[in-house]
Amino acid sequence: MNSIRRFVKKLMLLLQRRRFHSDLNEEMAFHREQAQREFIEGGMTPESARYAAMRQFGNPTRVKERSHEVVEFKLETVVQDLRFALRQLRKNPGFAATAVVILALGIGASVAIFAFVDAALIKPLPYSDPTRLVAVNESSAGFARNNLSYADYLDWKRMNTVFRSLEVFNRTGYTLSTPTGTESVPGTRVSAGFFGTLGIHPMLGRDFRAGEDGAGASPVVLLSYGTWQRRYGGRPDVVGQVVNLSGIAHTIVGVLPQDFQFALRDDAEFWETLQPIRECEKRRSCHNLDGVGRLKDGVSVTSALAEMKSIAAQLEKQYPDSNRGNSASVILLSEAIVGEIRPIFLILLGGAGLLLLIACVNVSSLLLVRAESRRREIAVRGALGASRRRLSGQFVTEGLTLVVAGAAVGLGLAYGGMKVLSGLISKEMMMGMPFLRGLTLNAHVLEFAAALAVVAGTLFSITPILHFRFSNMRDGLTEGGRGSAGMLWRRMGANLVVIELATAVVLLTGAGLLGKSLYKLLHVDAGFPTEHLATIDVGLPDIAFSKDEQVVGFARDVVRKVESLPGVESAAITSVLPLSCNCNTDWIRVVGKPYDGNHNDVNERDVSAGFFSTLHARLLKGRYFSDAEDGSKPLVIIINETFAKKYFPGEDPIGKKIGDIKLSPKSIREIVGVVADFKDAGLEQEQWPAEYFHFNQSTDTHFSMLIRTRQDEQAVFPELAAAIHQVSVEAAVEEGSTMTSQINDSQTAYIHRSAAYLVGGFAVIALVLGVVGLYGVIAYSVSQRTREIGVRMALGAQRSSVYQLILKEAGRLIGIGIVVGLAASVGAAMLMGKLLFGVQAWDAGTLVGVAVVLGASAMMASYIPARRAASVNPTDALRAE
Amino acid sequence: MLILKTLTRAPLHGYGIALSIKRLSDDVLTVEEGSLYPALQRLLLQGWVKAEWKMTETNRRARFYTLTAAGRRQLGVELSQFEQMIAAIGRVLQDAQEA
Numbered sequence: 001m002n003s004i005r006r007f008v009k010k011l012m013l014l015l016q017r018r019r020f021h022s023d024l025n026e027e028m029a030f031h032r033e034q035a036q037r038e039f040i041e042g043g044m045t046p047e048s049a050r051y052a053a054m055r056q057f058g059n060p061t062r063v064k065e066r067s068h069e070v071v072e073f074k075l076e077t078v079v080q081d082l083r084f085a086l087r088q089l090r091k092n093p094g095f096a097a098t099a100v101v102i103l104a105l106g107i108g109a110s111v112a113i114f115a116f117v118d119a120a121l122i123k124p125l126p127y128s129d130p131t132r133l134v135a136v137n138e139s140s141a142g143f144a145r146n147n148l149s150y151a152d153y154l155d156w157k158r159m160n161t162v163f164r165s166l167e168v169f170n171r172t173g174y175t176l177s178t179p180t181g182t183e184s185v186p187g188t189r190v191s192a193g194f195f196g197t198l199g200i201h202p203m204l205g206r207d208f209r210a211g212e213d214g215a216g217a218s219p220v221v222l223l224s225y226g227t228w229q230r231r232y233g234g235r236p237d238v239v240g241q242v243v244n245l246s247g248i249a250h251t252i253v254g255v256l257p258q259d260f261q262f263a264l265r266d267d268a269e270f271w272e273t274l275q276p277i278r279e280c281e282k283r284r285s286c287h288n289l290d291g292v293g294r295l296k297d298g299v300s301v302t303s304a305l306a307e308m309k310s311i312a313a314q315l316e317k318q319y320p321d322s323n324r325g326n327s328a329s330v331i332l333l334s335e336a337i338v339g340e341i342r343p344i345f346l347i348l349l350g351g352a353g354l355l356l357l358i359a360c361v362n363v364s365s366l367l368l369v370r371a372e373s374r375r376r377e378i379a380v381r382g383a384l385g386a387s388r389r390r391l392s393g394q395f396v397t398e399g400l401t402l403v404v405a406g407a408a409v410g411l412g413l414a415y416g417g418m419k420v421l422s423g424l425i426s427k428e429m430m431m432g433m434p435f436l437r438g439l440t441l442n443a444h445v446l447e448f449a450a451a452l453a454v455v456a457g458t459l460f461s462i463t464p465i466l467h468f469r470f471s472n473m474r475d476g477l478t479e480g481g482r483g484s485a486g487m488l489w490r491r492m493g494a495n496l497v498v499i500e501l502a503t504a505v506v507l508l509t510g511a512g513l514l515g516k517s518l519y520k521l522l523h524v525d526a527g528f529p530t531e532h533l534a535t536i537d538v539g540l541p542d543i544a545f546s547k548d549e550q551v552v553g554f555a556r557d558v559v560r561k562v563e564s565l566p567g568v569e570s571a572a573i574t575s576v577l578p579l580s581c582n583c584n585t586d587w588i589r590v591v592g593k594p595y596d597g598n599h600n601d602v603n604e605r606d607v608s609a610g611f612f613s614t615l616h617a618r619l620l621k622g623r624y625f626s627d628a629e630d631g632s633k634p635l636v637i638i639i640n641e642t643f644a645k646k647y648f649p650g651e652d653p654i655g656k657k658i659g660d661i662k663l664s665p666k667s668i669r670e671i672v673g674v675v676a677d678f679k680d681a682g683l684e685q686e687q688w689p690a691e692y693f694h695f696n697q698s699t700d701t702h703f704s705m706l707i708r709t710r711q712d713e714q715a716v717f718p719e720l721a722a723a724i725h726q727v728s729v730e731a732a733v734e735e736g737s738t739m740t741s742q743i744n745d746s747q748t749a750y751i752h753r754s755a756a757y758l759v760g761g762f763a764v765i766a767l768v769l770g771v772v773g774l775y776g777v778i779a780y781s782v783s784q785r786t787r788e789i790g791v792r793m794a795l796g797a798q799r800s801s802v803y804q805l806i807l808k809e810a811g812r813l814i815g816i817g818i819v820v821g822l823a824a825s826v827g828a829a830m831l832m833g834k835l836l837f838g839v840q841a842w843d844a845g846t847l848v849g850v851a852v853v854l855g856a857s858a859m860m861a862s863y864i865p866a867r868r869a870a871s872v873n874p875t876d877a878l879r880a881e
Numbered sequence: 882m883l884i885l886k887t888l889t890r891a892p893l894h895g896y897g898i899a900l901s902i903k904r905l906s907d908d909v910l911t912v913e914e915g916s917l918y919p920a921l922q923r924l925l926l927q928g929w930v931k932a933e934w935k936m937t938e939t940n941r942r943a944r945f946y947t948l949t950a951a952g953r954r955q956l957g958v959e960l961s962q963f964e965q966m967i968a969a970i971g972r973v974l975q976d977a978q979e980a
Contacts, residue, residue: 027894030942
């Protein structure tokens with residue numbers, strides 16, 4: 001109540017500010033007159049009485065100001081300060097622009113990177129209560145997270161007490177007849193409770209019902225929103241319609257919501273129930289599923305893992321053949337989705353943070369220089385009665401003005417940067433990271449930007465205030481006064497420059513190491529020439545091609561047809577393309593050797609006779625397959641060098657036989673050849689033993705073609721699909737690719753490239769800022785020492801010794817900066833260990849290179865002021881002050 | 882408190898208040914003009930005094946401050962607080978002497 005009344009009165013006074021002042025003036029004049037009269041009555045002359053009265057009254061302006069302070073609003077001072085700050089900055093556009101640009105760069109980079117980090121790591125998955133969702137898999141010696149087998153899944157689901165629900169999914173593909181021809185479309189098979197577990201409800205129609213994932217239930221399918229829009233024009237009557245997927249009629253029961261995403265399988269157009277009808281799902285030893293579970297309340301991931309491990313151990317005892325060495329893996333679903341990309345995001349965030357640090361330090365030192373040059377102004381204002389609080393307030397306002405401008409420009413930069421960066425992410429990469437779609441400056445990101453601004457603002461307000469607290473204001477008034485305070489600034493400024501240079505070293509080293517990693521990665525020897533290799537995925541409808549002979553016939557025809565295309569040297573078929581993954585493994589056992597019951601994982605590939613010659617692989621021993629071999633001939637196999645070394649050390653593997661773990665008669669194959677190792681898996685992955693089956697003896701309706709061309713491999717694509725369709729109209733053909741782009745667009749290459757480029761960009765900015773900072777410090781120091789230098793030269797100092805004087809000072813700073821920076825870089829590089837490939841954290845070449853680059857550019861920057869110092873005319877310098 | 886007290890007898894102008902405090906305290910207490918006027922503004926703002934322009938005996942315009950009812954109440958509060966304080970200090974001093 002009271003405060004409201006006071007506020008109203010203040011408001012009234014604000015409106016009648018002039019009246020308030022005239023009242024006060026008159027009142028004070030009256031006071032002085034009265035006092036004067038009294039003095040005269042006391043026997044003084046009028047003149048001296050007037051002075052005595054004035055003396056007694058004190059400083060009228062001060063009284064007025066203090067009265068004013070009582071009635072004014074705090075805001076009024078702020079507005080005044082702000083106006084003054086803006087005027088100051090306008091008067092000094094160079095300083096203002098530099099500070100704002102530097103800040104904007106720092107804030108922009110940090111905010112843009114944070115937006116990605118926020119979307120990928122902080123914001124939970126778009127499901128209900130996502131922290132209770134876990135990815136459930138099997139694990140074995142070679143794999144931390146392995147696919148589940150259907151039989152194991154059923155047992156796990158039955159026996160566990162930790163999951164409210166446990167569901168599985170499995171990638172699949174369909175051939176779909178469309179008006180434009182047969183298409184191959186991606187799909188996902190899920191158990192009936194899958195969407196319920198995630199907490200997703202179809203926007204149209206219904207979810208799957210329990211039991212619809214049983215063998216023999218009538219096939220039902222849910223559409224993704226995109227498919228509904230694209231293929232069905234978004235018509236609501238789609239529910240209940242029938243769609244023919246790979247020749248099987250499915251009833252559409254609903255449409256998934258528009259914002260539904262599932263990063264592990266985001267390109268799926270159709271989602272059908274997972275009925276255990278495939279060959280693989282009938283065998284406990286065949287693993288093709290991934291699990292998703294929702295933990296019961298109060299159950300932790302660790303305790304869930306412990307229980308699943310004990311269940312797996314039980315099953316291992318019960319089914320020793322199939323389950324030997326199989327354990328369980330339970331991790332948070334978010335971990336499974338973003339675990340891989342987390343390190344790069346954290347490194348980028350770290351890089352952006354360092355850049356921001358440099359930017360802040362740089363602006364701080366700019367502010368210090370300015371504060372130094374305003375020493376006289378501040379001292380005069382102080383002497384005229386400005387209170388310390390008021391002076392500090394002025395600095396705070398100026399600092400905040402800079403930060404607000406910097407943050408505003410920075411947000412603009414961040415927005416642009418986010419658009420550019422997400423544009424750079426390839427379509428396939430985006431599919432694995434659907435959470436990055438529609439990235440924008442949301443509330444989270446803005447809050448982060450605001451927090452940065454507050455920190456920076458505090459820093460910039462405090463820097464000059466500290467500066468003046470340490471220095472005596474009276475010094476500022478004395479002519480040419482720059483004794484201890486100048487020293488103090490020089491020390492503070494110098495420390496700041498060392499921080500800047502050290503940070504720049506860290507960023508440069510990081511960029512250097514990442515760049516080197518990228519180079520090494522892209523130049524790993526794949527074991528075969530990767531140029532002029534086109535690839536294309538082909539799918540055949542299972543029903544029309546249910547017999548092996550049909551598939552073999554198609555394979556022979558399609559290879560011949562493609563090889564007849566102009567520019568094609570040779571073509572071949574493989575179940576899995578080279579440079580994809582250590583996956584599709586097989587457990588092997590050598591005939592005639594003791595077997596310890598362990599699972600010996602090797603990569604298994606089904607390849608046509610021309611595969612190795614198309615790849616230009618090197619045959620070490622034996623022979624390649626012949627196209628005449630098929631299911632009616634003895635089963636043959638080719639192994640790679642690693643396989644031979646591991647399982648046949650010091651022996652000739654040719655003629656030896658291997659089979660599955662039970663050595664079942666139909667699995668026994670004779671080794672006819674050994675090829676030199678080439679990369680089955682990604683470039684950064686280790687070389688595994690591999691076995692190659694003859695495609696004619698181990699057919700599949702989905703396979704990839706490998707086409708070696710004489711010239712540009714892109715030229716073959718226009719005719720390729722048509723040629724394949726000529727062999728069979730029912731074949732579904734996906735978009736073609738090339739081996740080179742597979743290397744360059746692989747996730748590892750992508751991660752390394754983006755990390756190297758971004759950190760490289762940060763490093764360049766950091767280098768420029770650091771060197772400019774150094775230049776500022778040296779230039780300022782020279783300007784402060786002009787007189788000293790003049791005296792030295794007047795006393796006979798040579799120009800060279802002046803150079804030496806300045807460059808020595810710069811060299812010391814640069815030296816300390818580089819040494820500190822290098823030490824910090826090795827530490828930082830250890831942290832990024834995972835992202836480095838083929839490079840050690842203490843890679844001498846990089847460290848020396850960085851030191852040389854930074855040292856050279858820093859010395860160059862200090863040479864300019866040194867030159868100015870050396871060209872000082874002694875007489876001018878001495879007369880200057 | 883002192884300003885409020887001087888105003889209990891009659892409305893006074895700023896100079897009068899300063900003079901009155903000085904006289905009543907036998908020149909022991911002098912109110913600095915530098916603090917008098919800001920203080921008066923604060924009292925005005927609190928609503929404990931009001932001000933109006935009047936003519937003095939010497940026929941000059943001056944601003945006279947009058948105690949308001951709220952001001953009188955406030956004076957009572959402050960006086961009793963002050964007396965308590967004095968009494969407390971007295972007791973402490975007495976105790977110190979006896980000891």
